Amino acid sequence: MAEYHSPRERVLVPDGEFVFTEADFKKIASLVHGEAGIVLTEGKANLVYSRLAKRLRAIGLRTFREYCELIEGEGGADERQAMIGAMTTNVTRFFREPHHFEYLKAQVMPALAAKAKSGGRVRIWSAACSSGEEPYSIALTVLDALPEAPKLDVLILATDIDTNMLARGRQGVYPATALGSIPAAYHGKWLEQERHGDTVRVGQAARDLVRFNELNLLGSWPMRGKFDLIFCRNVMIYFDEATQNRIWSGFANVLQPQGTLCIGHSERITLETLPFRLVAQTTYRLNG
Ligand SMILES: C[S@@+](CC[C@H](N)C(=O)[O-])C[C@H]1O[C@@H](n2cnc3c(N)ncnc32)[C@H](O)[C@@H]1O
Structure with missing residues (x-):
């Protein structure tokens, strides 16, 4: 081991291969x-x-x-x-925290489907999407309610800071074990299963709905137009409170009035001046 550090410097991993002070x-x-x-x-x-x-x-x-x-x-x-x-910690899975997808299906999709069918614009943001399981779970829920969504003005923006994860998301190929957490009714309809392979690919319709882009939540958000729904789950836990409040406040600016925000199971919006109200488990609506 290279003894390059001064003996007064505290070494944090004493038996490590590399000196780490x-x-x-x-x-x-x-x-x-x-x-x-x-x-x-x-x-x-x-x-x-x-x-x-x-x-x-x-x-x-x-x-x-x-x-x-x-x-x-x-x-x-x-x-x-x-x-x-x-x-970054990229842990994710299809239909993680399933109550959000139940809420989306029962409480959000009826209005969004009607909006899209009448020519309206529907925009959903999966902020900190990791390798794509979250935005594709949203896409499958959207397709279930609105199979013609890819032909309408419906898009799911999927962003993350980690470009390796985004590349995996764009491919949309996952181990076949992922099927276990995807509702069985969607398997034959919206997924492409390889006959002998160990992988499954998200079908074209769901891939057409999702756009992957690099975005650091701390930086500027260059999107135009407002979102009907934002998923931002299991990333705020890594940020300090001031950063969290800045980002919650940013979401308030880019959500439609009454728009929905789904956050992670151990996250909370506590700052009372933020214009959100809790409507279901870790699910908020923007006032207005
Ligand atoms: C634990 S994963 C959550 C994935 C998914 N939202 C879920 O709940 O399953 C956290 C993700 O946040 C991303 N992330 C961390 N810091 C970020 C930042 N400053 N801006 C955007 N994404 C970030 C990581 O790259 C990682 O993919």
Whole structure:
């Protein structure tokens, strides 16, 4: 192991392959917070180490100090993006938190289907969509209520900061085990199952409804027009309260009056000045 650090520097992972000091951790945590809003406390030091040790091996660096110099330097943009990708948690699955899809089907889709059928514009945003299971679950629910949706002005915008996840979403190919969480009634209709393969592809109709784009929730939101429905689930937990409130407030600006916002099971909108009211479990409607 390279003894490059001063003996006074606190080493956070004592038996690690690479020396990882408190100063290295602080630099990385500050960059990740600044770029993606993700809060990393020192309790996450082992997680940061193990996720980034793979990056050090991949690019052939010997120390975290060298890695910090790379990501802080002018030529470090690509590696900064790879670092953010390594630090994000992308866990997701089809029809996760199924009550949102039940609410969508029973309480939201009747009005949205009528709007689309009469020539109206329907826009849905899956913000922090990971590898696509969430926006495709929305698409399948939309198709179930409105099979002609791909021919109407209906679109689901699916965004994430992690471009590797977006690439997987665009492909729309998932292990066949994913079928277990997709309602059986949709299998033959909206999915393309390979006869002998271990994978299943989301069918063309659902793929036609979803557009994947890179978007950092901390940056600007260049979309024009307002959304009828926003899903933003299981990402706010990684942000501090001020960032969460800024993003909730941003959603209020881009939702239609009475538009719906679905958030993650352990997330809450607590700031009373925000114009949302709780209408079902972790489901809000914009006032107006
Ligand atoms: C745990 S996944 C949630 C996926 C899906 N919404 C769900 O609930 O199953 C969190 C996602 O948030 C994304 N993410 C983290 N920080 C982000 C940011 N600043 N802007 C946009 N997406 C971000 C991650 O890349 C990751 O794909």
